[in-house]
Amino acid sequence: MKKLTDIDWEIFEGLSLEEKKPYLERVDGDTMPYHTLFAQQFDRLILERLCALSNRIRFINKSKEGALYLKSVLSHKRAMLYFSQPSSRTFLSHLAACQLLGMTTGSVRDAATSSEFKGESREDSIRTFSSYFDMIIMRSPEQGLAEKMAWELSNSSRPVPILNAGSGKDQHPTQALLDIYTLVRSFENKGGLDGRTVVFCGDLLRGRTVRSLSYLLTNFSDVKQIFVAPKALRVPDDVIATLDAKGVSYEVSEDLKSAVKAADAVYMTRIQDEWDNSQGESAQIDTSRFKFGADELALLGPDGVIMHPLPRRDEIATCCDRDPRAMYWRQMRNGMWIRAALIASTFGLEKEIMNCGY
């Protein structure tokens, strides 16, 4: 078994994600993540176990007795939410997940409060949190920080788990989880996710969401991926290369309407102009044909689903909001369930919850 206590940081840092994966697993021999850092940690078995646990938690929570049972499972633990890059949606979803399981929480969530840490290194700050809390849920603009701290803490006297709630441009593993869970739930009584066609539309170049979800979908059989974007925001080559390597079927297109006709799921995304350079190049791009409105709704099949990681601007017209196929509200709530499942699993509670009497 591979452990972070058996490997130097300099060596660990140089490994590929696939090689890092086993070092981040639980130390009791279960392959579920202890530190959750990147989407590539989730193989199909892990995804299925987490989806099943989410379903279970969602069911248990329907009764007051069940909800109180859930609040008891981690009522002796405390979580720290360290959001040096603010995101209220992700923050609140993780907070609610902790609360579902009875964890109390502390937080640093805005620049004003965290600026005071300036005198010290982020490593020292995070070690501070590990002194007072039993889990650290962190969001940071600094790529690799979560990984460094996972290694640091595992080699300290307080080896508390790290949950990466978004780091830099690249990883946001729990967003990918909730997207998969939403797809799995949407098709669970309709033959499952295997063999479906998923359309991605919008800014496919700069959204880490699309990158992670595209990767995770390769865990399922025969899921075709269609990428619809303006030329300037086309899906990056390395995503395509991964699909090629795995022999996954895909299309690159600029025609949303045709794609919708073929789609089981349409995943819309926002133009991420926060990554623009100073010229604001996004404003130069004609995105008018990459929006989902009444026309697209009419073309979508009766079992089709519309997803969006939110926040949205005008990529999906509000006239779609009440359609039963609009899954983006439920998608958010799924984020709470799957995060609760992930946290419960991190603390080794999967079996206990699956088998509880509620």
Add this chain to the structure above:
Amino acid sequence: MKKLTDIDWEIFEGLSLEEKKPYLERVDGDTMPYHTLFAQQFDRLILERLCALSNRIRFINKSKEGALYLKSVLSHKRAMLYFSQPSSRTFLSHLAACQLLGMTTGSVRDAATSSEFKGESREDSIRTFSSYFDMIIMRSPEQGLAEKMAWELSNSSRPVPILNAGSGKDQHPTQALLDIYTLVRSFENKGGLDGRTVVFCGDLLRGRTVRSLSYLLTNFSDVKQIFVAPKALRVPDDVIATLDAKGVSYEVSEDLKSAVKAADAVYMTRIQDEWDNSQGESAQIDTSRFKFGADELALLGPDGVIMHPLPRRDEIATCCDRDPRAMYWRQMRNGMWIRAALIASTFGLEKEIMNCGY
């Protein structure tokens, strides 16, 4: 029975407050509010039920066993406090009310954190909160937003209740509730609130508190209202028109001392210069005769009470703070009790708490 699911927003929006009231009631046939949006929802019966429930909660909370019982009643629920217009006093009072009932909470309470929502509509933000929480307590500078969201959520798959903790210049219904509760408590063993004389003093033009309380007092019999203010800050005509229409006795005056002699309760308010135009017209007004100090204290009857919604500046001299008739500190704490009562009632717990064994 009238339901928000049976009426279009455009039609609902155009109704008078009186016409809107029944649409905001609980859907089980009880006339208590489900969404609490404006003071005009509270008729005398509702006020009496909420005051009785507040008294009960206050009593139960005196013992540790009772406090733990209260913490159990909503321990399976989570509340979101969304304060896009900051107010620590109102925030903390609602927070404490939630905690009394065992609810866990999430919050967005300052501009820095909430600015990040800018890309999306407020409607989408609030729907986000409804995904993770079971009640939304909101304060917003935007008039009508709470109402819109009450309609939206009632027509969604997550019809969670909205509690308006202050919107724009016009409504702050729980402040009016706590004022009434303070008056009811002050006179409950002394013959009650009917037939009393209430003096309002200060900035009667721009304080929504005075407007709401004046309205709610018309639910009681023979309560005389005396409005004492500088000419430039006089009570607005529409408040007077309401009293005229209801046949309520009132006086408009500039003589605080005479009014205090006649008063059972004196409700002092702050000059609300945050609503000044750029000339800062408040500074031009002589407010020296509209302050409560040692002289006024000497004129107040032995059973009289002094109230203030706080924060105060110098409208009440600190030499009054220790007088047993100074009710403004208790008034704050009453805010916690009546908000707990309102929240418990929103979730249909009135009977259970009234009849519990504590």
Add this chain to the structure above:
Amino acid sequence: MKKLTDIDWEIFEGLSLEEKKPYLERVDGDTMPYHTLFAQQFDRLILERLCALSNRIRFINKSKEGALYLKSVLSHKRAMLYFSQPSSRTFLSHLAACQLLGMTTGSVRDAATSSEFKGESREDSIRTFSSYFDMIIMRSPEQGLAEKMAWELSNSSRPVPILNAGSGKDQHPTQALLDIYTLVRSFENKGGLDGRTVVFCGDLLRGRTVRSLSYLLTNFSDVKQIFVAPKALRVPDDVIATLDAKGVSYEVSEDLKSAVKAADAVYMTRIQDEWDNSQGESAQIDTSRFKFGADELALLGPDGVIMHPLPRRDEIATCCDRDPRAMYWRQMRNGMWIRAALIASTFGLEKEIMNCGY
């Protein structure tokens, strides 16, 4: 017995710390603090009782059952954390201590949120908190405010305890407590703290930490104190005068290496340049010889301990972090335990916890 209700503020204010101490004790005759305002309240007996209670709490918390018992002892109480001077470390440590004991909390912790209180006096703000919460943990740049409020609240109808979490330049009593607790723990199975040599190094002029700890160490027998600092940041005369008056052995030096050789504990501190005048005089001082690195580590005895109140800059090299004698991480966690002990004691729970079955 001396009570704050029996003495006027003007008289109390003029007393020496020694004279003030008895007024701040519990009113049931126990000499433990009710309001905790300054380090001089802790005599040896109180220190020993708090260290013993911390040990007990730490032990009980090891099992889930124990942790849940601890969460029950104050689950009917609510604490307000009022940090008008931000400090995330101190904030989170107090928060975690409250959570350990089951208290729910409210907070005001940054300038943005608290600025809104500007219209009102701080005294009114704190009285507001006392309306909603059962304890006020406060950090303020304003010297004496905690004391004033302890007197005010004790003379009000809501006499909730005040815990000073740092005020101005002078007092930070719980930091001194956690330092003592760390020393006591470090030597508890090695003959105890009496007779030891403690080295203070760094900015001894402006750190309130050193001042308080130096004072508290005089409660123990034959503890020698060595003060190592650049001339410009030398330990102040009044600290030395106190040691002289108590007949405590000490040295003033500029030679860290020699001091380390003699040391049982080395207490490193940061240059507190936030107190610099506009010329930034700290930058002119050569501090290179006042840092703890590999060389010093080699000179420290096998039972020696290295402490630091954190945050650190480069006073301790990171190469020391993994050494078993590096006690600064544990020191932080000790802060949580001793604060929990102090809070539990404030509410009269010392005996109950010491004698519980866990």
